[in-house]
Amino acid sequence: MIIDPAAQVRSDLDRLLPCFDGVYLEPFAAGEASLLAESMRYSLVAGGKRVRPVLCMLAAECVGGSAELALPCAVALEYIHTYSLIHDDLPAMDDDDLRRGQPTNHRVFGEGQAILAGDGLLTEAFRVLATASPLSAECRVELVAVLGEAAGWRGMVGGQSLDLEGEKLTAAGGSYGLDYLQLIHRLKTGALLRASLEMGAVAAGADPAQRRALRDAGAAMGLAFQIQDDLLDETSTDEQMGKRVNKDQGRGKITYPMLLGLDGARRALAEATAQAVTLLETLPHPGPLIAWAHFMAERTS
């Protein structure tokens, strides 16, 4: 069994990040909007791999910064990612009942509260960045701009919109090719993964060349992540993944294995990972992030 090289980082992170074990969320419980708070917390503490926080904090370390300084970015990224899962799971989107091994937010709290939980987490992400006090105002403003671009209509939200359109197309008997699939993923999942590394760079005060290297490595890792996700959807069980698998084809979703074959998809995954590693090797302290990139490409869940 391969040990996740970020397990220690994530455990440090969860200790440093009380928001992920409920303590930071304390005001939610005492606040005026308690059902909403409960619903936000439900999806936040449901776990997951914390991919974006890990990427962000390891990226900060790549350029000699401290992971702790990147903590508000890690929190904001996980808020954004969690909100996107809540909204994607809604009946009007992917209509999923299971997420991270538990009933999806709207199955527990109802559709209305689930939409609001997503809206609340999305808004809170930007408030957290704006009030990240050890960072300078210039740095915080830059972080809001990077996250706003990556998570918004020209990034993640735009990708989800294209994905919905693509499903409508295939449901009507049409199809689309590799270019459109790559555009969907570059926006839907790639933009936020790229931003995870870039925000780590910004928080750590990276120089422009380092920031560009981390941003580009993030794009390659985002592609690798998505190909691996498609491969796992085809070859894993529900139990391993904690969600319904093998659902892409049933729903008419087009995947990398469908377009490239299993072996072709595995080759593309290896190439994207190698490209990320080459970029990371130009940085002062890339070891842990490179180890993690390899681990992610070999994960089985």
Place this chain on the structure above:
Amino acid sequence: MIIDPAAQVRSDLDRLLPCFDGVYLEPFAAGEASLLAESMRYSLVAGGKRVRPVLCMLAAECVGGSAELALPCAVALEYIHTYSLIHDDLPAMDDDDLRRGQPTNHRVFGEGQAILAGDGLLTEAFRVLATASPLSAECRVELVAVLGEAAGWRGMVGGQSLDLEGEKLTAAGGSYGLDYLQLIHRLKTGALLRASLEMGAVAAGADPAQRRALRDAGAAMGLAFQIQDDLLDETSTDEQMGKRVNKDQGRGKITYPMLLGLDGARRALAEATAQAVTLLETLPHPGPLIAWAHFMAERTS
């Protein structure tokens, strides 16, 4: 007929704010996520009174700032307000077919795209503030924090959650009183109206006392606005309002006229307006905003 004293300001604003007539939205059309962009623009250009932008820009002028400097705040506020309408109109929330005299977003683009249009506008609001270049980084960060607090789970989103809960309660034969009603409105509509004035103050570099006066006046105007909305719902026609009226009671919503009677609600409206005016009179140039507060309290649509 009373002439809206902010009509000139709003017309200047629409001229200065090309985003509201489609030009600023040009990249949406050329962008990769075109259906999403169309759906975001659809609700943005549908009109409305532009209450929050007007409040924000007049507030900046109250303390000697220029309305133009407050423009990015006005844009961000209208994005947030528009997203909240799109999400509130969804079947899982208020389930409305008509808004600003036109079919609601989800009736035109479908529920999935409507949820995403809201997410896109919400995210874009913060990106616009973060990149509002004539303002200092300190100022922009403060604006993101104020808007994040007002629009989020302890503000607008929290209020909408309480409102949904309240409807569930009344649907089950229960009821609630004035305290809960005021809490809903203080959060659901009041927080963003208060933030509109506060953001104008921040953009204009107001001193702490001026900022507090504008913030408190915003709270009073928010209350007045909501009471007037309830009164209009009871006494107007669909045609005057551009949306379904007299729907609150049918849906079991509790309103100020229900709790205070028509005359009591009118008295409360006059009191809240007077309180706002008293606060505004402490500022250097309050004339236009005071005139507008009176106009809003007397509006018939």
